[in-house]
Amino acid sequence: MRFAGSHVLSVEQFSREDIEQIFKVADSMEPYALRKRVTRVLEGAILGNMFFEPSTRTRVSFGCAFNLLGGEVRETTGFKSSAIAKGESLYDTARVLSGYSDVICMRHPEAGSVAEFASASRVPVVNGGDGANEHPSQALLDLYTIQKEVKAKGGSMDRLRIAMIGDLKHGRTVHSLSRLLALYECLDVVLVSPGELAMPESYVENLRSAGHRVTVSSELNQSISQVDIVYSTRIQEERFSSKEEADLYRGRFRLNQAIYTKYCQPNTVIMHPLPRDSRSDANELDNDLNQNPNLAIFRQADNGVLVRMALFAMILDVVDQVDSHSRDVNWYHRRANE
Known part of the structure; x- marks a missing residue:
């Protein structure tokens, strides 16, 4: 370019x-x-x-x-x-x-x-x-963060294991990020969402046609057990016809320190494009993760x-x-x- x-x-x-x-x-x-x-x-x-x-x-x-x-x-x-x-x-x-x-x-x-x-x-x-x-600049900063975080832990972008979680249908950040990830080699991508909010098929097919392994799931705990990156997204309320419709999905995939400790590997990096929805009925990334050194959301923003x-x-x-x-x-x- x-x-x-x-x-x-x-x-x-x-x-x-x-x-x-x-x-x-x-x-x-x-x-x-x-x-x-x-x-x-x-x-x-x-x-x-x-x-x-x-x-x-x-x-x-x-x-x-x-x-x-x-x-x-x-x-x-x-x-x-x-x-x-x-x-x-x-x-x-x-x-x-x-x-x-x-x-x-x-x-x-x-x-x-x-x-x-x-x-x-x-x-x-x-x-x-x-x-x-x-959201191309967000995807670039996300990828830049992923590269810095995994490199600091001795890993590389190729053969990366990443779980994307939440509203994958409406989330432009995951749409753009998935396109960039397709440029790398031998990735293992887990897409975790309610069936109604699944990643559009064109993005899934783009990853698969690039040779990556893609798993589609609606279950959180096992999906985050063998990954390098957990990338959480909020329910995109502004894309729904009403707040009541968005509320049907809010709070489905909550990550807190107890779940992280039980299911994630010790060095799994937690990312989120922000804002994270911290309201009690959502609380997608709990405040008890704030002291976790693998919470990268503020490094991501920087x-x-x-x-x-x-x-x-x-x-x-x-x-x-x-x-x-x-x-x-x-x-x-x-x-x-x-």
């Missing part, structure tokens, strides 16, 4: 070599993310952050990543605060806002909407999630900044200039001193 000036709309754009390149650049961003150095390589550049669905981590992470490279961020959140509420088309919105920005990140509730927007944009567009379809910094640096073609526009940090920052 030629990154400079390109849209990032789907994980299908990436080869394994592309991913390795992104991760190499992400590694180089660590001093800046940890506030050990400051770079102003994107000084004067503007990110248009357009989020038409609720978001905390993705929206703030993209903005933080751009700021850490020296750029500025302008945001639109929700339909009511945009001209779309007045009937403006995605085409017109794209033509106008791409004149105000150097790169745009967009989240929208309809599948395919970000690609439609990008077709009219005059600047690169990054898909921040389009309905139940894709890694999102590194990966998104890498994407911006590559899309705006400044990777080789980052260090030359840097200086020491002149304020105290706890993470830089850890």
Whole structure:
């Protein structure tokens, strides 16, 4: 893939070599993310952050990543605060806002909407999630986290054993992640969900056609007993016709320390794209896991900044200039001193 000036709309754009390149650049961003150095390589550049669905981590992470490279961020959140509420088309919105920005990140509730927007944009567009379809930057940060976690334990991406759990029908994070995992070799993938929320067959077939072993299950405990990674997802309430329908599935697959100790291997890594639903009727990842060193959900969130910094640096073609526009940090920052 030629990154400079390109849209990032789907994980299908990436080869394994592309991913390795992104991760190499992400590694180089660590001093800046940890506030050990400051770079102003994107000084004067503007990110248009357009989020038409609720978001905390993705929206703030993209903005933080751009700021850490020296750029500025302008945001639109929700339909009511945009001209779309007045009937403006995605085409017109794209033509106008791409004149105000150097790169745009967009989240929208309809599948395919970000690609439609990008077709009219005059600047690169990054898909921040389009309905139940894709979330490419989340899949990249998930894969980056998996690689770091298993490597720290002496493992590798090839021959990885992973269980994906929860709402696999509507979960765009697992859709995109499964596509990236298909690029590796000899994986053992367990898909755990209620039958009604099973992973769409196209994603299952993509993994199998790549030579991976895929097991479909509706039973949690045995499914997590022989894996390196447990990747849990929440019930995607916003994709259901009503809260009552979503409630039929909420809390089906709960993981706590007692279940982890009984069924998981000692080094099994726990991941979740966040937010985890901690309400009592869901409680998909119990708070008693917070002190478990294999709970990687917050490392996962931190890694999102590194990966998104890498994407911006590559899309705006400044990777080789980052260090030359840097200086020491002149304020105290706890993470830089850890």
